[in-house]
Amino acid sequence: MTNQTVLVTGGTGFVGIHTILRLLQKGFTVKTTVRSLVKKEAIVQALNESGIVDLDQLSYVEADLTADEGWDEAARECTYVLHVASPFPLVPPEDENELIIPARDGSLRVLKAARKAGVKRVVMTSSFAAIGYSIDPNGHTFTENDWTDENAPVQAYIKSKTIAEKAAWNFIRDQGEGLELTVINPVGIFGSIIGGIFPASYEGVIKALVDGTVTESPQFTFGVVDVRDVADIHIKAMVLPEAKGQRFLATSDGVVSFYDVAQLIKKERTQKAGMMAELKPIDSTYYINMSNQKAKDMLDWHPRSKEEAILASLDSEIPA
Template identity: 75%
Template sequence: MLNFACTFKIQTMKNKKVLVTGGSGFVGIHTILQLLQQGYTVHTTLRSLSKKENIISALAKGGITELQDLHFFEADLTADKGWNEATEGCDYVLHVASPFPLVEPEDENDLIIPARDGSLRVLKVAKLSGVKRVVLTSSFAAIGYGADRKGHTFTEEDWTDENASVAPYIKSKTIAEKAAWEFIRKEGGDMELSVINPVGIFGPVIGDIYPASYEGVIKAILEGTVTESPAFTFGIVDVRDVAGIHIKAMLHPEARGQRFLATSDGAVSFYDVAQLIKTERPQKADRIAEMKPTQPEMYTQMSNRKAVDILGWQPRSKEEAILASVDSTVA
């Protein structure tokens, strides 16, 4: 009976098609991996199909060798071409694609316009294709900036003030998410929207697909190029849990019209990350610079209670996520 039930579930999921935008990204590849493991048929978009082999190689390292349920489509968020084909027959869309610049552009519109218009393009074609629900990857950037809120615990009720003096990336994520909600209110019809707002995404690398956090935090600390702990802290979430919360939000009836702050418990500083590596992975810590601790009053407070209570989401600890990133490094 158990085998029959498992087989029935897999067959049922194979009848469900999910589009994951940006399959060559860190969150994208982990989301595709989990969906395939759960028996879904997956469509994914790439700006260039030349990246297809990288995805196949990464999935193989993640244990997926049968790819008959994975289909690739060339589509760019800045153009209409390819999106109708990518969404055709899909029940759900996980709009994960979102470039993270290591260097802020001189013109903020170079980030704002593609982020906003790209999200709207995906929503419009999803509606035309009869998609039931879109899950949009936003960011804590759309929640926690633009005002001095010392002592405040950030939740999904908070919004970044995009009219304040904030970085272009932060502004772009805020504007893009607000535009998505506005589209749903005015033009969405029966299509549903859920939004995930992750903090800094860490965790295991599969293949050669690395997150921005690896270059900007882990590698910088391991190589000793960071010599002082900046006067800010940040939340941590494991990429496996980010992929998982997207799937939970895709399916859970109560996720309709909701945004979810995806974070493990507590924030960290660069000093905290360095000390964790020194303690738990001393063999990789020989080049880490000495740093002074970040002052306690700088620590940002965030709550994942809504995702835990509504979705039953149970994220890994920040320490596990960080060490999984460290363990992905070579030597």
């Protein structure tokens, strides 16, 4: 058991709930933020489903990334903060600022509260979106050294993640006063769904393929990472001294297309493939390269395969 308290922002999110679960399993005391305390029942249900019935080490604070209230209370007496909360829209907003402002200002609210509370380190969830959308991928392997150009013509979500992460690093440099920051940049997050809390990847990829909504494979590929590995990399980045001031690209080995996911489902879960459309392979030039070597070497992080992560999503029972 540990006497350290960790704040996890956005406890009702997919990454948030898995991170809370892992922290409790490891003996940490956990505080989590919810936009409304009525939402905490979803957290309780998910933890109970996962075998955590004693919730004495978990508490809740009402706080919203768009407002100042609650953040000082949330960060108080915490050794670490895992800032995993961030909006991910299934439909792009008409005004990109609907995403950019909450992502940027919310991160700064969390960092200011953490600094005020004397928190040792904040681990912030950014995204591959902040890494991989401004460099020609041909012949290039994406790493933590790469940055998306937020002034390029990119989608609102991509711009919001890039701006928010850069704002966080600038804050630490100029106003951090000893507060440490580490950033995790995950790719598409899949994996076991608990308590009916599921990721955008389920609706946008798994469900869309299985119910036949996707009728052709878009000409792009994407990285995959299991949510359990995302929770683990946050905790490793939180406690290991050498992770201070570092970014970590969180991805399984390799990338996939929609066609690849469809073929995996047909091969491994044939009974769920009945309504799937017949997709055609995409051009091989769309397969990009990215490296998780830094996380493997520095954090001793060894993620599950992309196939295991995808099948774990597929095998989850989603409440109607």
